[in-house]
Amino acid sequence: MKVIAFNGSARKDSNTAIMLNIALEALNRQGIDTELYQLAGKQIHGCTACYKCKENKDRRCAVKKDVANECIEKMLEADGIILGSPTYFADVTAEMKALIDRAGMVSRANGDMLKRKMGAAVVVARRGGCIHTFDTMNHFFLISQMIIVGSNYWNMGFGLNKGDVEKDEDGLATMKILGENMGWLLKKLTE
Template sequence: MKVVAINGSPRKEGNTELLLEAVLKPLAESGWETELIRIGGKKIRGCCGCHKCWNKKDKHCIFGGADIFNDCFSQAVAADAIVLGSPVYFTDVTAEMKAFIDRAGFVALGNDCALSGKIGASVVALRRGGATHAFDTMNHLFFMSQMIVPGSIYWNMGYGLKPGDVGADEEAFRNMQHLGEAINWLGKTIEAGKASYPVVKEGELPPDPKA
């Protein structure tokens, strides 16, 4: 099984990256293939709502050749679990992470709900405030994309200002350890069940529960 962690922080080896690595560690120990991708500080434009991805249906953004989006989204589609991580910038995620969320959600919806049934989790690094808002922003992608979101022992956040400061937040790292273990359990449970996820495509109504 494969998990992809997408880091919206422009700081290499910063607090967000430390938290994401802590989530990936128990998964790697359990045999998962892990990949950490940093989009923060790299070229990735926002969505312009042109609907070309809905018309072409190739799981690509028409503007993806100009930035890193298509490569990143392709790895997300190929994964069983996706972990998004961002520091808090003015009470929300970074601009790069928001651009990825908008485009990934739109491309996925226009391509038969390409992310449905996958596991999704969010991780936030912050100095003081805004964590739950940034946390919600990333989770919106998962809920809109018919993904499965595991819980943990607290909100998935860690506190620290300078790179490495989050390492002193022991509770955060216990949380990240548990989150990785929860993703592992959920992924292997889904794999063992082999049941297909009930995907509802764009424009369709959900199935009648009384039928």
């Protein structure tokens, strides 16, 4: 069993990565393999609306010059997908939106190829806009027929500068419970 987490932050190893890693560590403790894939410094563009994925039906995006297909491949291999993004102007980062649009369209073109995988969204903000950001990522899971896993609060942490989220004890605790819940459900579904 494997869970892949995508970090849509423009900053590598920053607050969103810290939050994601806590959930991934909780999964590791349950014997589940994990990977953190950080979009920072990588090229990913928005959907060009060529609709070639609908003709090709090869589980790939027809635009091959960025990391979209690498990400889509990792989604296909995984049993669970976590999308993590900081809040930028009350929504996900441009990189995360590009990943959602590209992977989402390819999934729909291929009979909802991600269906029944587990999904969870993780958000960081300095102060406001978390719920809207959270909703954006959950829309991807819901239209893809994925199963959303929750925690004891919405999956959000607060902080501005790199590492600030370490001081948000509630946010970190939410991530630990999220990882525990995702691991529990993954095991139940494969029993």
